Amino acid sequence: MTESLINLSKYTSKNDARVFANKVINISGYLGVCNGHILIIDETTKDKHYGFLDFHSERKQQVQDYKLEDQLNSIRENLDSFVWDDMPPINDEHYRDCHDCNDRGLVPIREDGCSECKGSGEVELENDHNSYEIECKGCNGDGNAFAGGFEPCNKCAGTKKHLSYVPVLTVNTKWALSGEYVQSLGRLPNVKLSWQEQYEFFAFKFTGGFGIIMPMRT
Ligand SMILES: [Zn+2]
Numbered sequence: 001m002t003e004s005l006i007n008l009s010k011y012t013s014k015n016d017a018r019v020f021a022n023k024v025i026n027i028s029g030y031l032g033v034c035n036g037h038i039l040i041i042d043e044t045t046k047d048k049h050y051g052f053l054d055f056h057s058e059r060k061q062q063v064q065d066y067k068l069e070d071q072l073n074s075i076r077e078n079l080d081s082f083v084w085d086d087m088p089p090i091n092d093e094h095y096r097d098c099h100d101c102n103d104r105g106l107v108p109i110r111e112d113g114c115s116e117c118k119g120s121g122e123v124e125l126e127n128d129h130n131s132y133e134i135e136c137k138g139c140n141g142d143g144n145a146f147a148g149g150f151e152p153c154n155k156c157a158g159t160k161k162h163l164s165y166v167p168v169l170t171v172n173t174k175w176a177l178s179g180e181y182v183q184s185l186g187r188l189p190n191v192k193l194s195w196q197e198q199y200e201f202f203a204f205k206f207t208g209g210f211g212i213i214m215p216m217r218t
């Protein structure tokens, strides 16, 4: 049995409303991650998807997914004919200061559901004439109460700098590649990148798998 080469779970989303986006899932018989921004297929896991959420049954209502499956098959069949490049380099100028943590690298740990506002982030005030809503002071409008203590910021992983929506490779007047994916996927073994004009996404491949990166607007 081949050991999977990559740790897929580090590519899942953390708090996406779509359950499958936060999990390693079965995509057409392979384990993978599909979070709306990137899709990764680990080809070393063929038919080892028992017990994992099935992406296609999860989203079978949506025509979009059948298109996705066609695109995946088309990519798999044509991997050898694509023109592949190295991932673009990231320079110091690409990094942006992180505002999610006010450049501290840490954010307060929160627990689910502030009791004061029942998780809505707002409290309703009423008198005989009016009712109005104000930001909840218990959670500063976040909806979740402070649990005490701090944890590394999700956006910058505690580094105080991030590459989220920072264009590092512009492919035409409309589309570019965001630096966060260069950072997160750039260490995959022998990773290569290929812009696919007909699909308007980036394909990437690495030893043991391949995937898609959605571009950002320029
Ligand atoms: Zn609250």
Ligand SMILES: [Zn+2]
Pocket: 098, 099, 100, 101, 102, 103, 104, 105, 106, 153, 154, 155, 156, 157, 158, 159, 160, 161
């Ligand atoms: Zn941060």
